[in-house]
Amino acid sequence: xxxxxxxxxxxxxxxxxxxxxxxxxxxxxxxxxxxxxxxxxxxxxxxxxxxxxxxxxxxxxxxxxxxxxxxxxxxxxxxxxxxxxxxxxxxxxxxxxxxxxxxxxxxxxxxxxxxxxxxxxxxxxxxxxxxxxxxxxxxxxxxxxxxxxxxxxxxxxxxxxxxxxxxxxxxxxxxxxxxxxxxxxxxxxxxxxxxxxxxxxxxxxxxxxxxxxxxxxxxxxxxxxxxxxxxxxxxxxxxxxxxxxxxxxxxxxxxxxxxxxxxxxxxxxxxxxxxxxxxxxxxxxxxxxxxxxxxxxxxxxxxxxxxxxxxxxxxxxxxxxxxxxxxxxxxxxxxxxxxxxxxxxxxxxxxxxxxxxxxxxxxxxxxxxxxxxxxxxxxxxxxxxxxxxxxxxxxxxxxxxxxxxxxxxxxxxxxxxxxxxxxxxxxxxxxxxxxxxxxxxxxxxxxxxxxxxxxxxxxxxxxxxxxxxxxxxxxxxxxxxxxxxxxxxxxxxxxxxxxxxxxxxxxxxxxxxxxxxxxxxx
Numbered sequence: 001x002x003x004x005x006x007x008x009x010x011x012x013x014x015x016x017x018x019x020x021x022x023x024x025x026x027x028x029x030x031x032x033x034x035x036x037x038x039x040x041x042x043x044x045x046x047x048x049x050x051x052x053x054x055x056x057x058x059x060x061x062x063x064x065x066x067x068x069x070x071x072x073x074x075x076x077x078x079x080x081x082x083x084x085x086x087x088x089x090x091x092x093x094x095x096x097x098x099x100x101x102x103x104x105x106x107x108x109x110x111x112x113x114x115x116x117x118x119x120x121x122x123x124x125x126x127x128x129x130x131x132x133x134x135x136x137x138x139x140x141x142x143x144x145x146x147x148x149x150x151x152x153x154x155x156x157x158x159x160x161x162x163x164x165x166x167x168x169x170x171x172x173x174x175x176x177x178x179x180x181x182x183x184x185x186x187x188x189x190x191x192x193x194x195x196x197x198x199x200x201x202x203x204x205x206x207x208x209x210x211x212x213x214x215x216x217x218x219x220x221x222x223x224x225x226x227x228x229x230x231x232x233x234x235x236x237x238x239x240x241x242x243x244x245x246x247x248x249x250x251x252x253x254x255x256x257x258x259x260x261x262x263x264x265x266x267x268x269x270x271x272x273x274x275x276x277x278x279x280x281x282x283x284x285x286x287x288x289x290x291x292x293x294x295x296x297x298x299x300x301x302x303x304x305x306x307x308x309x310x311x312x313x314x315x316x317x318x319x320x321x322x323x324x325x326x327x328x329x330x331x332x333x334x335x336x337x338x339x340x341x342x343x344x345x346x347x348x349x350x351x352x353x354x355x356x357x358x359x360x361x362x363x364x365x366x367x368x369x370x371x372x373x374x375x376x377x378x379x380x381x382x383x384x385x386x387x388x389x390x391x392x393x394x395x396x397x398x399x400x401x402x403x404x405x406x407x408x409x410x411x412x413x414x415x416x417x418x419x420x421x422x423x424x425x426x427x428x429x430x431x432x433x434x435x436x437x438x439x440x441x442x443x444x445x446x447x448x449x450x451x452x453x454x455x456x457x458x459x460x461x462x463x464x465x466x467x468x469x470x471x472x473x474x475x476x477x478x479x480x481x482x483x484x485x486x487x488x489x490x491x492x493x494x495x496x497x498x499x500x501x502x503x504x505x506x507x508x509x510x511x512x513x514x515x516x517x518x519x520x521x522x
Contacts, residue, residue, distance in 0.1 A: 059296060059315025063391050071395035072326030079285065079329040086278035089271055090240040096247030097239075120449040121461065125238035125468070127443065128436045132469040133231045135432045136476035140223055143480055144214075147207045151199050154424050155192040158431045159185060165438045172445065176350050176361065177462060181434075183365075188427070195420050201513040202420040208505055209421075209483035212301050218313045219294055223479040226290040230283060230475035234468045237279040241464065244271045273340070280339045283471045284332035287478050288386055292328060293317040294479045295390035298486035303494075305501050316390050324389050327396035331382045338378060342371045343467065350459035383422070383481070387489040406492050415491070415516060421484050429473035436469030437462050495520040 070076070143150045166181035213219035248271065250263040296316020300308040309315070320328060349364035384407065385400040394402070407416070441462050444452055451457060491498050498520070499506050509516045 059300065059309045059312045063296070063299065063309075063315075070323055070326060071393070072330045074326070075330035075333060075396075076326035079281065079326075079333070082278050082281060086240075086275055086282070089275055090236065090243070093240055093243035093247045093271070097243040119242075120447060120451075121242045122239060124440055124443045124447075124461070125235070125242070125465070128440055128465045128468055129231055129235055129238070129472075131435055131439055132234070132432055132472040133227065135435055135469070136227055136473040137224070139428050139432065139473060140220075140227075140476050140480065143206065143477070144210055144220070147210045148203045150206060151195075151202055151420060151424050154428050154431070155188070155195070158427050158434075159188050159192065161431055161434050162188060165434055168438070169441065172441075174441070174458070176459070177441070180350070180365075184430075191423070195423070198420050201509070202424070204508055204512050205419050205484045205487070206421055206480070208487070209298075209480060212298060212483060213479065216297055216301050216308060216312070219297060219479045219483070222290055222294060222313065223476055226286060226478065227472065227476040229286060230472045233279065233283060233286070234472055237275065238464075238468065240275055241272065244268060244275065273344070276343060277336060277340045280343075280471075281329075281332055281336035283475065284335045284339070285329055287471075287475045288328045288332050288382065289317075289320045290475065290478045291383070291482045291485075292320040292324065292386045292390040294482035295387040295486040295489075298483045299387070299391045299490060302487060302490040302501070303497060319390065319393055323393050327389055327394075327399065328386065330396040331386065331400075334378055335375065335382065338371060338375045342368060342375060343463065345371060346463050347459060350463065380422075383485045384489050387482070387486040390486070391490075403489070406489075415513075415520070416488055419484060419488075422481055425474075425477045425481050428477060429470050432473040433466040433468075433470035437466040440465035491520055 142153065146153070162181055162185040166178045166185060169175075169178035169181060245268060248263045248267045250265060293313060293316045296319070297312045299316075300312040345364050345368040349361050349368060352358075352360035352364060381400055381404060385396065385403045388394065388403050389396070389399045392399075441458065444458055444461060452461075506516075
């Protein structure tokens with residue numbers, strides 16, 4: 001047995017300590033095929049089928065897909081078309097911005113543009129990107145270094161920072177933004193108090209996920225690279241966002257005569273909606289691709305803790321970029337549409353509040369709450385459906401249906417509801433979004449750009465900054481939640497594997513949450 005195999009064999013879920021595994025022992029007898037005692041097994045070959053102890057087959061050989069095919073091809077084609085459209089719009093807009101660089105300025109204070117965003121805004125977005133990337137990476141490091149304290153730190157930081165932001169905005173008489181942040185803080189305080197009894201179980205699952213990530217696969221490398229790609233995408237979107245204003249905003253605008261001319265407010269609005277939708281879709285696709293790839297690592301650990309298949313990360317990534325590319329695109333499209341509607345609702349609410357239209361602001365706030373609930377429901381289902389797709393390669397809609405039925409029939413929804421890691425990671429991403437929003441607001445206050453003399457652009461810029469921070473942190477932290485989601489999906493399909501291959505984890509789960517015995521046997 002090699003040193004690497006010995007290390008894998010000695011690993012246990014409580015943090016990687018030795019399990020006193022005897023490397024000279026005879027191979028264990030062939031285990032029965034999954035699903036014989038615990039309900040309907042996953043469609044397709046069982047992960048253990050044809051697996052011999054001591055071998056290290058590739059990921060694709062262990063988690064075989066019946067008749068591999070390109071699922072949801074139409075969604076993949078539509079996604080590529082939207083990406084191409086974003087590239088074209090970006091290229092034309094940036095060309096117009098470049099041709100009028102002197103007019104728009106080369107720094108913070110030297111732009112003559114007074115009818116729309118200019119270089120001043122690009123500099124602000126650069127600061128926003130730096131804050132988002134640094135805070136997101138620090139947040140992942142915090143989860144890795146202090147998994148037990150992570151939940152408490154996240155909740156307290158979010159509440160304190162949100163309150164400080166609200167107080168400062170109210171002090172600056174930016175009442176619409178301050179009131180919105182106060183509502184968020186009140187909700188966070190209520191949510192965190194109700195979550196306290198569930199912290200022990202959540203901390204155990206987070207510790208397990210972190211322990212596996214330190215030993216198997218390339219979880220943190222994927223997280224880091226994914227975060228860099230997310231930052232690059234946000235930078236591209238930020239420059240394009242400003243360039244669209246520069247190129248097509250009507251008024252005394254020399255860019256209207258450059259390249260594809262013709263300026264109008266309708267064209268600006270339409271293009272901004274399109275690039276925002278495209279950015280949402282691309283960033284959701286990136287996040288879900290990372291999630292699906294990491295799910296392959298945790299699925300391998302769950303079913304084969306002593307001899308995980310070789311190339312789990314690359315095997316799952318390859319499947320995500322080929323056979324499951326369309327399925328990931330389709331699931332991401334649904335979330336992107338919902339996010340766009342929520343974004344438009346947020347901008348409209350802040351605009352009405354700034355104009356003193358209280359009734360309109362309240363109506364948009366209520367509508368935004370309904371949209372947020374819808375987004376939560378879809379995101380909830382997507383997380384587990386994509387873990388399922390990672391291991392069994394089904395199309396999106398059948399995978400979503402099977403996953404939903406499995407969650408309800410197996411009773412695993414009790415474990416999911418008990419675990420706070422998903423909401424905690426969302427809270428952490430919201431914290432990073434707060435930081436970016438506050439920075440952009442302070443930037444506008446202290447630089448006083450000519451285009452924002454009346455404060456008309458403040459709601460748009462603050463909301464976009466919040467969006468950038470939120471999406472970047474969501475992508476950085478995706479691998480942490482992916483591990484827990486995959487454990488729940490695998491436990492729902494095959495609870496006997498949890499009890500047989502991970503007895504210490506199972507006993508710890510029973511200790512901190514006794515109802516787990518009922519949940520996985522429902």
